[in-house]
Amino acid sequence: MAETRRALDSAEVLTLKHLALVGALDGERKLSCASLADRLDASTQTASRRLQRLEEEGFIDRDVVSDGQWITITDDGRRRLRTEYETYRRIFEVDEELTLAGTVTSGMGEGRHYITLSGYMRQFREKLGYEPFPGTLNVDLTEESIRTRTRLDALDPIVIDGWESDDRTYGPAYCYPATLTVGDEQYAETHVITPERTHHGDDHLELIAPEKLRDTLPAEDGTEVSIRVTEQ
Numbered sequence: 001m002a003e004t005r006r007a008l009d010s011a012e013v014l015t016l017k018h019l020a021l022v023g024a025l026d027g028e029r030k031l032s033c034a035s036l037a038d039r040l041d042a043s044t045q046t047a048s049r050r051l052q053r054l055e056e057e058g059f060i061d062r063d064v065v066s067d068g069q070w071i072t073i074t075d076d077g078r079r080r081l082r083t084e085y086e087t088y089r090r091i092f093e094v095d096e097e098l099t100l101a102g103t104v105t106s107g108m109g110e111g112r113h114y115i116t117l118s119g120y121m122r123q124f125r126e127k128l129g130y131e132p133f134p135g136t137l138n139v140d141l142t143e144e145s146i147r148t149r150t151r152l153d154a155l156d157p158i159v160i161d162g163w164e165s166d167d168r169t170y171g172p173a174y175c176y177p178a179t180l181t182v183g184d185e186q187y188a189e190t191h192v193i194t195p196e197r198t199h200h201g202d203d204h205l206e207l208i209a210p211e212k213l214r215d216t217l218p219a220e221d222g223t224e225v226s227i228r229v230t231e232q
Ligand SMILES: Cc1cc2nc3c(=O)[nH]c(=O)nc-3n(C[C@H](O)[C@H](O)[C@H](O)COP(=O)(O)O)c2cc1C
Pocket: 106, 107, 108, 109, 110, 111, 112, 114, 115, 120, 136, 138, 160, 169, 170, 171, 172, 173, 193, 195, 196, 197, 198, 199, 200, 206
């Protein structure tokens, strides 16, 4: 589980952006606090404090040497910058559609179990307005769509809360309304569901719907599908 962190303030995000602009996303970059301070139009102490905080929060790695420091932006740092980027994209590209492509695939046969648990089903009824068919239709995303799916982070999902039974806890899941297209067939009442705890990687997308999509569309393993995520 990731630790809970205080969000970076805007000056700290700006510092991270400057580090990326001088190449610290692609590997180690040597910098002095004085040169960073110049770029940020701030004092050396301020630049130093911001670097320290970025390091403490895990957004950069640093190796301090006598005449400066070697800085690398970590994966968490890259993700933080990408979130910033997605927010701007949302501001300037409001009309752009978020469409993902891939092929239908079989998963581990666990989706059915989770969807039918009463702690989730009750919320699906209340928040989505339907009882999903027991399971998730799994889609193997194309390389391009694996990158595009990060744009989901900039949308407001319908949140299915985590809950507890007598013997274990269940994680939350996030739902995004979507239209699924196979050839000429469109199926509108569907949601992309991203469970917080999952055994699948970013290349795998799961969909829920009131009906068995494999029969309705129809679709089988290998069928190419397109998923247009629609704003609520
Ligand atoms: C609503 C929902 C909640 C889930 N909650 C959990 C969870 O708490 N813990 C967990 O290990 N997996 C959870 N999963 C993920 C499943 O274990 C699995 O990774 C995923 O649904 C893929 O299943 P599939 O390959 O059978 O389609 C959840 C899945 C769904 C759909």
